[in-house]
Amino acid sequence: MSAAQSDGGGAPLLRVDDLRATYDTEGGVVRAVDGVSFELRHGEVLAIVGESGSGKTATSLALLDLLPKHIGKVVGGSAEFDGIDLTKLSAADMRAVRGARIAMIFQDALTALNPVHKVGKQISEMIRAHQRVPRSQAWERAVDLLEMVGIPNPRERASNYVHEFSGGMRQRAMIAMAIALEPEILIADEPTTALDVTVQAQVLDVLLGLRERLGMSIILITHDLGVVARAADRVMVMYGGRKIEEQTTEGLFANPQHPYTKGLLRSMPRLDSVIGDRLTQIPGAPPSLVNPSEACRFAPRCDFARPICDEQYPAQVSIGSGSQVACHAAGDPTWETNT
Amino acid sequence: MWIYALKRCGLAVVIVFCALAALFALLHMIPGDPVSIALGPRATPEVQARYAEKMHLDEPLVVQFGIFVGNAITGDLGMDVFSERSVTLIVLDQLPFTIVLALAGLGWAVILGIPLGCLSAVRPNSWLDRVTGLVSVGTIAVPSFLVSIWSLLVFSVMLGWLPVLGAGDPGDLGDQIYHLILPAFAVGLGWVGYLARLVRASMLEVMGENYIRAAWAFGLPRRTVVYRYALKVAILPTITLIGIGFGNLLSGTVFAEIIFSRPGLGKLIFDMVMNRNFPVVQGAVLVTAALYVVVALVADLVVAWTDPRVRESL
Numbered sequence: 113m114s115a116a117q118s119d120g121g122g123a124p125l126l127r128v129d130d131l132r133a134t135y136d137t138e139g140g141v142v143r144a145v146d147g148v149s150f151e152l153r154h155g156e157v158l159a160i161v162g163e164s165g166s167g168k169t170a171t172s173l174a175l176l177d178l179l180p181k182h183i184g185k186v187v188g189g190s191a192e193f194d195g196i197d198l199t200k201l202s203a204a205d206m207r208a209v210r211g212a213r214i215a216m217i218f219q220d221a222l223t224a225l226n227p228v229h230k231v232g233k234q235i236s237e238m239i240r241a242h243q244r245v246p247r248s249q250a251w252e253r254a255v256d257l258l259e260m261v262g263i264p265n266p267r268e269r270a271s272n273y274v275h276e277f278s279g280g281m282r283q284r285a286m287i288a289m290a291i292a293l294e295p296e297i298l299i300a301d302e303p304t305t306a307l308d309v310t311v312q313a314q315v316l317d318v319l320l321g322l323r324e325r326l327g328m329s330i331i332l333i334t335h336d337l338g339v340v341a342r343a344a345d346r347v348m349v350m351y352g353g354r355k356i357e358e359q360t361t362e363g364l365f366a367n368p369q370h371p372y373t374k375g376l377l378r379s380m381p382r383l384d385s386v387i388g389d390r391l392t393q394i395p396g397a398p399p400s401l402v403n404p405s406e407a408c409r410f411a412p413r414c415d416f417a418r419p420i421c422d423e424q425y426p427a428q429v430s431i432g433s434g435s436q437v438a439c440h441a442a443g444d445p446t447w448e449t450n451t
Numbered sequence: 452m453w454i455y456a457l458k459r460c461g462l463a464v465v466i467v468f469c470a471l472a473a474l475f476a477l478l479h480m481i482p483g484d485p486v487s488i489a490l491g492p493r494a495t496p497e498v499q500a501r502y503a504e505k506m507h508l509d510e511p512l513v514v515q516f517g518i519f520v521g522n523a524i525t526g527d528l529g530m531d532v533f534s535e536r537s538v539t540l541i542v543l544d545q546l547p548f549t550i551v552l553a554l555a556g557l558g559w560a561v562i563l564g565i566p567l568g569c570l571s572a573v574r575p576n577s578w579l580d581r582v583t584g585l586v587s588v589g590t591i592a593v594p595s596f597l598v599s600i601w602s603l604l605v606f607s608v609m610l611g612w613l614p615v616l617g618a619g620d621p622g623d624l625g626d627q628i629y630h631l632i633l634p635a636f637a638v639g640l641g642w643v644g645y646l647a648r649l650v651r652a653s654m655l656e657v658m659g660e661n662y663i664r665a666a667w668a669f670g671l672p673r674r675t676v677v678y679r680y681a682l683k684v685a686i687l688p689t690i691t692l693i694g695i696g697f698g699n700l701l702s703g704t705v706f707a708e709i710i711f712s713r714p715g716l717g718k719l720i721f722d723m724v725m726n727r728n729f730p731v732v733q734g735a736v737l738v739t740a741a742l743y744v745v746v747a748l749v750a751d752l753v754v755a756w757t758d759p760r761v762r763e764s765l
Contacts, residue, residue: 178668180659183577189617211670218668223661228758237679238669272761289669 124151125296126175127328131189131199132214133174136182140402144170146353147189148153149428152297157323157330159344159361161337161376165398168291168333173434174199174301176214177206178389194296212242215290219302221282226275232258232270235289242293257288261318280311286319291322298323303337316343341365346434349373352399352409355428359435369437371449372410408440416441455755455762463748470740471523475516481729488727528734533726538734542719546738548618549715552707553700555631555725556638557693564643565689568650572658572678574684580651587644596706599637603710606633616712634707642696649692653685660684687754694750698743 120415125236133145152158158167171181177200191198193214201209210216218224226234236250244255258266261284274282283303290298300319304312320343323330332344340347340361347364349357349372360450364391368374371427375394396413408414411421419438426440441447486499486508494502503509507518528538567587571580607615613633620626657663658681666676668761705717716735723731755761 176668178664207670207672209670210668216665216668218661218665220661224665226662226680226684227760237675238671239677241669241671275760288664296563428649 126152162350215295549667560639560642564646568647574656590644
């Protein structure tokens, strides 16, 4: 579960460079993803963390060209995956990538699985969309997959509909569907958010076990830092459609750089905190991304903002060992950002 | 599924029974003494009493209702006051014409309306969507009797392509179909627009659902996503509506039947009301109501068969 597992030396599996995506809304054009760059290495779990509206889901939808039709679109940047630029694929080529090479699972499995088709049918349909296998064989594989993700009585369960599954089982069923074709990348968009804590842990274990077994890379989108600490090798923090910090998981928890990241960590309960202490919250609300200014987007909520923060967006500063932060205070020893 | 079907059938029986009760109550609320209507003003009291006894009109209401229900169940709907023919036979004579007309009218509306709505939803705001939308609202707004008269004028009188009246020679299927074209067109036209609008609306809603986005994300081909994953869900409210529509058409074909001088249930009820021939009206209404319930039942069963969630809801 450490960075040592990934073959850090080789070329990254996915290299996203300056990705930009917008939503057309009645209020104007929302710059949901605003120049995001990151890399995903083989076998690595990269967590994307941020609050609602920070652009973490939009980033992953943009990669697979799944932004809402007629509203969202990718407007710039590239996403190089195994020598191909995902942003320039034709619809047919993109369809061949989706599910088979890059699969995605969603937050609420009840609404993400079709209500009028049997679960096994949906999994086998997905297999047959990419491979020429007979119906019966695809069904057998669906049963095997359900077993693989830990669903008891998989043969009977394959004939059930999604509303007959419990929350954890639905998520497992969706994971089974996502790994059916052994994709190289699995994008998990808040896979545990809708679940109880114990079921959360089980689902995470399933995901991580499959990572070991199939050698997948996982992009884990979450706002739950507990999930991050448990599962991720590296963490990328997003705020206002931009990446503001990226570090190894250990590095981020031990030594967060951006004031927003520090705020996030302080808003989490700790084992060593004094009983009776209140959790800190970050004051203010996330910024509107309609025609955002060129200022640092966190400046209005930042306790340490200086005039320059309202004037220009901070450049991405490398702080060693692949870690980056976008803050004017970074590397300035005179600029105190700890409370 | 079977349990659901059984419960639903039980419910249907209850509804038909309620319809029987309502009909019976209505008949007894109509002013006038059936005996004096049947026998005329000059009948002696003895004759009147004998007639009342024969028709069980001297029994208490509850007993009369029991006899009425019993007769209805065994298929005896009474006698035509004038011709003394069995009402059941009269109604059954007319029924096939109406059923065929309703089926044909709704049939072509379904075949055209559902794909149109579907295509409109897949490409919203395309020229096809706009034209369909405009034409749909137009056809919904125009009443069927107007369509009947105009299509009669244009296609039969001016162009002479299609017959003006009748249902065609009995036994000659080709001729019957030939006579069916215009009435079916007139009856179904409004439904084309109606179904297209409904399917478009529910398709658009379903296409925005998470499971459709997930289906795209799993790389399913467009055809599978649109027709197998989205349409199968979006069609459900339409099935219910088609059931109701068919029930409505059983008596709603009356304009087309009168204008095209076709036999049929609607025309029968209309004629018999004009003649104050209440036993026939009563029988025809009862058969219509029962058919309505049966069609609604079939629609519900189709929906339940398609949507597993519905099966568990009753």
